[in-house]
Amino acid sequence: MTASASQGASSISSSSIKRDASEMNNMVTMTTRLDANATVRGRRRPPLSRRQRGNLSTLLSRRSPFSNETGSLAIGEFEPSAAPSVDGVARSSLRDARILVVGAGGLGCEILKDLAMCDGIFVDIVVMDLDTIDVTNLNRQFLFRSKDVGDSKAAVAAKFINQRCPWMNVVPYHGKIQDKDASFYRQFKVVISGLDNVEARSITSENPIPTLLLPNRWLNGMINNLVEFDDDGDPLPETIIPLIDGGTEGFSGQSRLILPRITSCFECSLDAFAPSAAVPLCTIAETPRIPEHCIAYAYVLQWPREFPDRKLDADSSGDMKWVYERALERAEKFGIGGVTYMLTLGVVKNIIPAVASTNAIVSAVCVNEAMKALSFCSQSLNTYMMYMGSEGIYSHTFVYEQKQNCPVCTTTTHHMSVSSIMTLNSLLQQLCDGEFRLKAPSVTSSMKTLYMRKPVALEKVTRVNLDKPLKDLMTSGEELVVTDPVFPDTSLRLVVKFTDVDE
Structure with a gap:
């Protein structure tokens, strides 16, 4: 480049810079004027400090036109604190609120993080989880590291939060x-559930994978059973523990607020969860149609034949590679596509698809509802929020109506009409397959125990009744008491009427 050309380029560059700077100054001036015109009743709005903008104590110290008592689900009257100081009344009153977080997986980790980041308002937390950390958890459960594989999820999550946020007291x-x-459970002021809300795949009818809905149903039953009633039959407010339930699957998620004995409960919405159909062994062995059938064949049938003395280790990369390769061979034989290593892991471990951003959104809603349920500072969710990330940034809320004959949150006596020659075993199977979706029911009549699963000695004695017709065990219109693992400390009252007997 010549000297003159260089000078010209320098002149052009300098001119462009001056023009850009002039335009920027004009934009700043315009913005300043617009900001200066922002007034409240003719006066300049005083700017909020960073502390005022980001401190939850500020929210709890001011009256609001949107407080809880103004909403469609009014559960309490908001009383703002006198001052928003760090150790103010608003914060200290919530500091005493003990919160239970059930689940320390992808959603549970986010819930714990959000509670810890609530400006030190929530400090007393108990986290419960049955599982240990798996390698596949590390891509979405951010409180865990590689060194934690094999350790308790609850213990590692609690340790991480306590170390990173020393004001927290998380007990695993x-x-x-x-x-x-x-x-x-009676010691908690609110319970946040981050358990899976999706039925597990049942690979075979003979060896079904345990259902994931059972813990949710059990927890829902327990929290509802804690409610006590006054002489008029109304629930006592101090015995009502809000249950906030969250669930995610892929880009979809949901959050709901359950006020025991007031709103609908988890059992009321059981019909929304389609039961998983068991895949029979004959389909897997003879007529596979989808990649999951090929994978099931490899680890349900081929593995025991190849390694009769060794159990499949789903955490072993060698074992999983073997299953993947056998499944791929079978898929190619039947012209089935879609078998991948990740799908193999998902089927064998029953991994439910998870997206970190979905967990973050749903957990934020759950913790937000916990704040409102404890302080009444804003209107509570009434009662169900659905998030559908695959459709865009979209969510909607609706009222999930209480089921009038819900066996958990109502005291309704249920009625069934059956043939008198139906066996007791068939009746119990109908209770499992029908609307109640029980898991392991036991039943007693007003006169005797018809069938009891535990203890073992009693099960052995009553087993003979399973093949007897109902007419030999009870009378038409008699009330039966049914207990099941999904109903903690409670029972289902069932009146059975015979359709072929004249009364």
């Missing part, structure tokens, strides 16, 4: 939620 519990009794 590694075990089943069914191991705790009513006195344990």
Whole structure:
């Protein structure tokens, strides 16, 4: 480049810079004027400090036209605190609220993080989870690291939060939620559930994978059973523990607020969860149609034949590679596409698709509802929020109506009409397959125990009744009491009437 050309380029560049700077100054001036015109009743609006904008105590210290009592689901009157200080009344009153988080998976980790980031308002947390950390968890459960594989999810999550956020006191519990009794759950002010809400795949009817809905139903039953009533039959407010339930699958998610004995409960919406159909072994062995059938064949049938003395280790890359390769061979034989290593992991481990951003959105809604349920600072969700990320940034809410004959949140006695020659076993199967979707029912009449699954000795004695017709065990119109693992400390009252007997 010549000297003159260089000078010309420099002149052009300088001219462009000056023009850009002039335009920028004009934009800044215009913005300043617009900001100066932002007034409230003719006066300049005072700017909020960063502390005022980002402090939840500010929200709890001011009256609001959108407080809880103004909403369609009014559960309490908002009383703002006198001052929004760090150790103010608003914060200290919520600091005493003990919160239970059920589940420390993808959604549970996000819930714990959101609680910790609530400006130190929530500090007393108990987290429960039965599972240990798997390698596949690391891509979406951000509180875990490679070194944590094999350790308790609850313990590692609690340790991480406590170390990163020293103002928190997160106590872990590694075990089943069914191991705790009513006195344990009664200590909490709110329960947030981050359990899976999707039925697990049943690969075979002989060896079904345990259902994922059972813990949700059990927890829902327990929280509803804690409600006490006054002499007029109205629930006592101090015994109502809000249950906030969240669930995600892929780009879809949901959050709901359950006020026991007031709103609909989890059992009321059971029809929304389609039961998983078991895939019979004959289909897997003879007429596979989808890639999942090929994968099931490899680990349900081929693995035991090839390695009769060794159980398949789903955490072993070698074992999973073997299953994947055998499934791929079978898929090619039957002209079935779609078998991948990740799908193999998903089928064997029953991994439900998870997207980190969906977990973040749903967990934020859950914690937001916990804040409102404890402080009444804003209108509560009434009662169900659906998020559909695959359709865009879209969500909607609706009222999930209470089921009038719900066996958990109502005291309705249920009625069934059956043939007198129906066996007791057929009746129990109908209770499992029908609207109640029970798992392992036991039943007693007003006169005797018809069938009891536990203890083992009693099950052995009553087993003979399973093949007897109902007419030999009870009378038409008699009330039966049915218990099941999905109903903790409660029972289903069932009046059975015979259709072929004149009364």
